[in-house]
Amino acid sequence: MAVIVKYVVERNGEEKMTFTSKAEADAYDKMLDMADELFTLLETSKLIEDDAQKEELSLYLAQNKDEVLYALGAKRKPTPKKAVKAVPETDEESDDADAA
Template identity: 50%
Template sequence: MAVEVKYVVVRNGEEKMTFASKKEADAYDKMLDLADNLGEWLQQAPLTLDEEQRDTLSFFLAEHKEMLTHILRGGAPQQADAKAVKPKSDKKAATKAGSASEKQAA
């Protein structure tokens, strides 16, 4: 019998992702915190976004925070190839708890 240790990221009572390492779970949880903060900030934007659009946009920005930071510091946006677009949470050690719930950092 094998013993497996899994780290589960839970938000609002809902399992978001399961990871094999604490480091990956903590990084994903931190990214969800950033997405929540960005979502609150986007509510103040002078454009109308429904909740799903705002959640999707804030998740995208949080997921690509390195590129966003680069752009905010005056760098040009770099073309993303197929490999660069994949979120860090898609590593082999992670298993998806639900693709729809994962995209929303409610």
Template identity: 50%
Template structure:
């Protein structure tokens, strides 16, 4: 029998995702923190979002925080080729971009 260690990210009593390493779980938890703050900030905007849209947008912004940071610093869109290469070779901090990682959607 094999022993497997899983690091589970829990939010408001609900299991969100489990990972094979603590570093990955911490990165995902940090991304969820950022998405929560962005979601609250988007709710204060003058734009009326349908239910769930602001949460989805906040999560997308959190997942793409590096590109967002580039846009905010330079007032320019990141190079499309550079963005595509980032998706092909995932950054260690971008948990969502790691398709080969062992993670499971918690029930």
């Protein structure tokens, strides 16, 4: 018999998601906390009347927090690593390869 450890994220008595690692469960819980705060912010704006749309938008923004922070200028995008350039073959090297 195997013993399986599961981490369950629960909100208001409702099971939201189950994870096999505590770190993943904590990250998801933190994302839901952000979504709750964003929902509250959207409620104060009165731009969106439908609660379902506010909830969807707040979840989307929380799930894409890094892109939101880049857009707001609060966080810099990571610079792409430079690719190693291939050194072009010289005529001598290609002649040596042909001779072999």
